[in-house]
Amino acid sequence: MVADKRRSEPSPNVIGRAPSLADTLALRLRDEISSGRFKAGERLPTEQQLAQTYGVSRPIVREAVGRLKHDGLVSSRQGAGAFVAEPGASTVFRLDIANFSDKEELRHIVELLMAVEASATERTAARRSEADLATIRTRLDAMQAAIHRGEPGVDEDVAFHRAIIDATGNPFFRDLSDFLDRRVRNFIRTARANSARLTGMAQTVQGEHEAIFEAIAARDPQAARMAAETHLKNAAKRLAIYLES
Amino acid sequence: MVADKRRSEPSPNVIGRAPSLADTLALRLRDEISSGRFKAGERLPTEQQLAQTYGVSRPIVREAVGRLKHDGLVSSRQGAGAFVAEPGASTVFRLDIANFSDKEELRHIVELLMAVEASATERTAARRSEADLATIRTRLDAMQAAIHRGEPGVDEDVAFHRAIIDATGNPFFRDLSDFLDRRVRNFIRTARANSARLTGMAQTVQGEHEAIFEAIAARDPQAARMAAETHLKNAAKRLAIYLES
DNA sequence: AAACAGCTACTTGTCAGGCAACTTGGTTAT
């Protein structure tokens, strides 16, 4: 009930931000590299040459090349030039899921999310501490309380899974599943805003959560994995996402 | 003219590239955002203000902010300003493993790699086509041939796993495991260049590969997962990486 | 003839200043 309507929302940028020159140039250069026209180890044209070739100014070229450097695709040395990096030497992994419109890509994302979450749940079951278990239990109870209040409890749902992932102590698990989960939820929210239908299913979800919790409490990794996988598959089905086992 | 003096290797950049001003500024801004000093949805200072605050020129500020935009942390509108993005709205996931010196981080990476590879192997076993199986078989045979030639067959090893991953048809599995695998191998190569010791173990590795292949051929997902996990755990042990099950 | 030192042209890194496109909020006119 925030009546704060006068604030113009700063971001109507749902989709429509026009790509800057540097954006498009960076894309083109990326293409040139991945297509092999600029081979690994080779020196790429000087900034002035690039500027002339693509009809932009040198600062724009610098910005575009800077992004490639940031992404580990090229590395430059002052006075010498910029060289495209060996693919194996890059230390950065980049994943841009801006354009997932087709269900195919969504399915791939969900697959990866399932792999990460199921593995994390398995690991937590194998190595959890008592403190970890207590935290997870707290989140489980919070979810139950939300249901009793008649709420869908999505935040509590997320928090429960987050607690399990955190218990692995592996930041990569945390960051990746965090990102993927948000992407999937974001997609679902924009695709169909019928979260009301989910409210009735909250207790069903909670039942699956309890199965996961029990497996973790029992230190049974295999059961934990299976419970997590079942939960995720059901979640996918609930959302009418086609996903064949 | 004197015959040219032979190409100086363009990249002695093993470690030592000095960070540019834009690099360091981007890092600082990233900190400001993640630490919450620049809150989500807020407008961050103008480029001129930032330039003055951090003692650099506006182009440098532009370059730094441009990277944040590229990473989905901020979004800007001409005439309005630059706003830090809602964390959930970002469409890009970025992973930079430049500084993994401690074994802790290596273990985390290996854990993630195992999660991805094992899941991919399981999925391939569940859904492979006959063509997929044939390709995998070819790679398996190539590995065997390499062993007979007395070679360690690392390339063939990689190709075998790659074929299994590709059979999932999921590009995220492919890209992620590709990256992680390279990072791990790269680390091992720099840490201890005793690949000679591995040659003798090639046949052992091959035995594990055959187990994986058999499970895929039999369309037995669970067995495939377990075989893959065993293989990866053994690989970790072989390399004397501490990794408790 | 070969090795060394120095020099010059070139390339990236950074800065300064300026104009165009666009947004925003206040002002003026109706």
Place this chain on the structure above:
DNA sequence: ATAACCAAGTTGCCTGACAAGTAGCTGTTT
């Protein structure tokens, strides 16, 4: 009161210039 208008501010982009560093050429020396 409402709508059109305007001006200040901000980002996007450009030109031009200098500093820092590299690589190859040249001439000298051994």
